[in-house]
Amino acid sequence: MAVKAHTSRRNTLYGLLFAFPWIIGFVAFTAYPILASLYYSFTEYVGIGTPKWVGSGNFNALFHDELFWTSLYNTVYYVGLAVPIGFVVGLALALLLNVDIKEIGLYRTFIYLPFVMPAVVVGFLWLWMLNPYYGLLNLFLGTVFHIQGPGWFSDPKWAKPAFVMLAQWGAGGSAVIFLSAIKDVPRELLESAEIDGAGWWTKFSKVILPMISPVILYHIITALFGGFQIFTTAYIATNGGPANSTLFYVLYLYRNAFQYSKMGYASAMAWILFIIVLIITLIIFRTSARWIFYRGG
Amino acid sequence: MFSKKLVIGFISVLLVLSSLTLAFGKTTVTFWSSHSGATDKASIQRIVDEFNKQNPDIEVKVTIVPGSETDVTKLLTAIAGGVAPDVYLVDRFTAAQRAVAGVLEPLNSLTTADEIAKLKKAYLPFAWDEASWDGKVWVLPFDTDTRALYYRRDHLREVGLSGPPKNIAELDTYVEKLTKKDASGRFLRIGFIPWLNQGWHYTWGWAFGGEFYDPKTKKLTITDPRIVQSFEWQKSYADKYGMATIQSFSSAFGSEVQDPFIMGMISMVVTGDWNLSGLDRFAPKMKWGVDYGVTYIPRPAELAKKPTTWAGGWSLGIPKGAKHAKEAFEFIKFACGPVGQKIYTVETLHLPTIAELLKDKDVRGERRHAFFVDLVKYAKNRPPLPVGALLWDELTTARDAVINGQKTPQKACEDVEKRVQPELDKLLK
Numbered sequence: 001m002a003v004k005a006h007t008s009r010r011n012t013l014y015g016l017l018f019a020f021p022w023i024i025g026f027v028a029f030t031a032y033p034i035l036a037s038l039y040y041s042f043t044e045y046v047g048i049g050t051p052k053w054v055g056s057g058n059f060n061a062l063f064h065d066e067l068f069w070t071s072l073y074n075t076v077y078y079v080g081l082a083v084p085i086g087f088v089v090g091l092a093l094a095l096l097l098n099v100d101i102k103e104i105g106l107y108r109t110f111i112y113l114p115f116v117m118p119a120v121v122v123g124f125l126w127l128w129m130l131n132p133y134y135g136l137l138n139l140f141l142g143t144v145f146h147i148q149g150p151g152w153f154s155d156p157k158w159a160k161p162a163f164v165m166l167a168q169w170g171a172g173g174s175a176v177i178f179l180s181a182i183k184d185v186p187r188e189l190l191e192s193a194e195i196d197g198a199g200w201w202t203k204f205s206k207v208i209l210p211m212i213s214p215v216i217l218y219h220i221i222t223a224l225f226g227g228f229q230i231f232t233t234a235y236i237a238t239n240g241g242p243a244n245s246t247l248f249y250v251l252y253l254y255r256n257a258f259q260y261s262k263m264g265y266a267s268a269m270a271w272i273l274f275i276i277v278l279i280i281t282l283i284i285f286r287t288s289a290r291w292i293f294y295r296g297g
Numbered sequence: 298m299f300s301k302k303l304v305i306g307f308i309s310v311l312l313v314l315s316s317l318t319l320a321f322g323k324t325t326v327t328f329w330s331s332h333s334g335a336t337d338k339a340s341i342q343r344i345v346d347e348f349n350k351q352n353p354d355i356e357v358k359v360t361i362v363p364g365s366e367t368d369v370t371k372l373l374t375a376i377a378g379g380v381a382p383d384v385y386l387v388d389r390f391t392a393a394q395r396a397v398a399g400v401l402e403p404l405n406s407l408t409t410a411d412e413i414a415k416l417k418k419a420y421l422p423f424a425w426d427e428a429s430w431d432g433k434v435w436v437l438p439f440d441t442d443t444r445a446l447y448y449r450r451d452h453l454r455e456v457g458l459s460g461p462p463k464n465i466a467e468l469d470t471y472v473e474k475l476t477k478k479d480a481s482g483r484f485l486r487i488g489f490i491p492w493l494n495q496g497w498h499y500t501w502g503w504a505f506g507g508e509f510y511d512p513k514t515k516k517l518t519i520t521d522p523r524i525v526q527s528f529e530w531q532k533s534y535a536d537k538y539g540m541a542t543i544q545s546f547s548s549a550f551g552s553e554v555q556d557p558f559i560m561g562m563i564s565m566v567v568t569g570d571w572n573l574s575g576l577d578r579f580a581p582k583m584k585w586g587v588d589y590g591v592t593y594i595p596r597p598a599e600l601a602k603k604p605t606t607w608a609g610g611w612s613l614g615i616p617k618g619a620k621h622a623k624e625a626f627e628f629i630k631f632a633c634g635p636v637g638q639k640i641y642t643v644e645t646l647h648l649p650t651i652a653e654l655l656k657d658k659d660v661r662g663e664r665r666h667a668f669f670v671d672l673v674k675y676a677k678n679r680p681p682l683p684v685g686a687l688l689w690d691e692l693t694t695a696r697d698a699v700i701n702g703q704k705t706p707q708k709a710c711e712d713v714e715k716r717v718q719p720e721l722d723k724l725l726k
Contacts, residue, residue, distance in 0.1 A: 046397075046398040046399065046400075047373040047377070047398070048373055048376050048377050048398070048399060048400065048617070049399045066712075066716070067716075131548055131549065132544070132545035132548050132549070133545060133546070133548060133549035134549060150541075150545075151541060151544045151545045151548060153548070154544040154545065154547070154548045155541065155544060156701055156703070241693075241697060242544075242697055242701060243694070243697040243698050243701045243703055244694055244697070244698075255690070258369070258370050259686050259687075259690075260684075260686060260687050260720075261369075261394065261398045
């Protein structure tokens, strides 16, 4: 008994020892900055020197800041479209990639490839694709449907939808995750469904969807995180314009912190975003019990 | 075996020797520059080499730290980490903001009031104005630039116009004549787009005779009727030629060889002195005086007698916590002085901020360049405020809202004041 306790204590110690480099990194580069930003959110702080305590001043100012609401609206608009559309596109791609043909490996690679492109490159690429004059998309709309495509990034009405479309560029990433989940659906379930006379839609909606629902939950939550933090592509393609129609939350936060030297204000924004995302995630988790099916659960 | 005494003696000799070499060694001054373009970089290095040659006890080392004008993340991190550079290249219109943020060392603390007064006399007033805040000077002005109207002489000839437009009304009729559309209503060429390139809010606000800030009352004056009028005039182009059509046409504009002025997609554009070298490089066949010309930015007829332009440019400052501030000050006096500025402006075709250099033959260069040099004396500067970057962004937002028809010019200007004035008041307290 005593020996056992001794070994387990030693194992804990070794475990901690091995994790130590990570713990240092986590405390110094993640935990400390997070806590520090909480403190800064109650101060006026330019980035160096001594922060000045202003209590809830930053938060009060934020609620009266027209641009804060604009950026929040833009972001919610974007997330509201990009997440569901991204889910449908990703799942559709996964189903397409789930067929048995010889060269399927090649297709999977092609579909996944765009996902590994850096966001900066994607931003520049789409600037060209969505160019109203000689961009591929408007060329397609013009020649096939005889529609004069909009100005996309230069038109305040179309700039946000353009980013939703741009987000689908990375759908290959979620498609691969969905695909592996679909592959994991037990064959015998599908077979017995078939024997019972189920068509493809019934098999999909009654067997595949419930079986992959934990992965869907994972996808939706990570997509929400990513969506609320949209920055790089917007910074590259429009930098918030035209007329602030693509001034997304984190873009405005970045401007406050690094261009207007308002670190305290920016920290307050970061915490509000954190709370918003936290609440949405909690709601999803709470309601997920109703639509998630855990195998053996 | 060595005796203990011998070892101690040996070590102390070593210590003395090393401290001697330290005393007689060079002081290294680190200089962060964000100018990464080949010409600029080489020219700045030439200034540094010249300084190092003249000051054997100081060694200035340039580090290229890329970043945009308004982003000082790396500098802030370096200052907070205690490894600040000794010299920093600052976009002059952000100097006041950096001063208030405590990023810069006031130059007054490094020298006498006499020397500051002497320095002040050497520089153009607008540049010195931008370098100062709260009764102190924070950076020394380096180069500057000016803006004017470039026009395509061949386009003007084609529609039977002999010279460039002399005022806003003339400009408007020129644009009507110069603009061409195809059968489907798409532009083939548009005479002029007010907000393109350097057609900023400041450009037109000043051209219409407006003022953006009153230093006496310390209030922003964006609702100055003449600034509102300048927005109204810009909106008239959006209305007349169709904002959506202009937008989709202008999104086809490229840069370098695909520059719309070079491609002939526009006939006139407001841009700066630097565009001369761009034209030489990317359109060597276009000749000044034959294919294109440069004139003053058009103003309303009643103001047209007095030329208008505005100037920006860079400056050198000493960050808080610099370890060799004294030596750094020697360097920035040299680099921003007549010798340094002459090297830089001649090699890069920028304009000097040292008054006497405006008369220098080498700095003036050819006639078309001398035009821009002469413009410097009419130059306005953006109000040197600690909220300069915010004001700029807000004015741009207002301009966009107006030309897209989301706000009336009056309301857009009011909103700028409403957003920026409280921030300014906070810093003025």
